[in-house]
Amino acid sequence: MKPYKWTTPQLMIEGKSIKHPNGCWIWKDYVDKKGYSNIQASIWGKFYKVSKGHQLSYIIYNGEYDRKLLICHACNNPSCVNPNHLYPGTNQDNMGDKILAGSAKGSRNPQAKLTEFEIRQIRDLLTIFNNVEIASLYNVNARAISDIKVNRTWRHVV
Numbered sequence: 001m002k003p004y005k006w007t008t009p010q011l012m013i014e015g016k017s018i019k020h021p022n023g024c025w026i027w028k029d030y031v032d033k034k035g036y037s038n039i040q041a042s043i044w045g046k047f048y049k050v051s052k053g054h055q056l057s058y059i060i061y062n063g064e065y066d067r068k069l070l071i072c073h074a075c076n077n078p079s080c081v082n083p084n085h086l087y088p089g090t091n092q093d094n095m096g097d098k099i100l101a102g103s104a105k106g107s108r109n110p111q112a113k114l115t116e117f118e119i120r121q122i123r124d125l126l127t128i129f130n131n132v133e134i135a136s137l138y139n140v141n142a143r144a145i146s147d148i149k150v151n152r153t154w155r156h157v158v
């Protein structure tokens with residue numbers, strides 16, 4: 001068996017996320033159907049008794065929080081684990097996340113098309129990441145990303 005790859009929880013968080021130009025650290029590992037990062041398989045999650053990447057990231061970088069509260073996203077991006085975008089809040093505070101999680105579900109539908117905004121994001125990301133990495137972020141196939149890259153599709157978006 002391979003030895004455990006991440007020697008510190010910080011390295012685990014950074015290794016499992018992609019730093020988006022908008023500041024979000026997007027979880028590139030497993031996300032649940034609401035779009036939340038999931039770390040159940042990680043030893044660090046077991047150690048800190050949390051199952052979500054954003055909870056773990058908050059504790060690692062900002063310290064322990066009142067576990068009766070939820071860790072909410074100031075950026076409204078459920079798969080973001082940037083500790084600076086996270087804050088402990090009540091269920092009420094978390095409504096923004098919930099609404100977004102609902103819409104994220106829609107965009108994860110295989111029939112869902114990319115938006116023009118996303119096309120511009122993808123073109124930015126292509127300078128840093130490969131087709132497969134970007135495809136997994138937007139839940140499309142790598143061919144779709146390659147088509148964007150060579151301007152076979154979405155040529156009208158500038």
Ligand SMILES: [Zn+2]
Pocket residue numbers: 023024025075076077080081082085
């Ligand atoms: Zn964020």
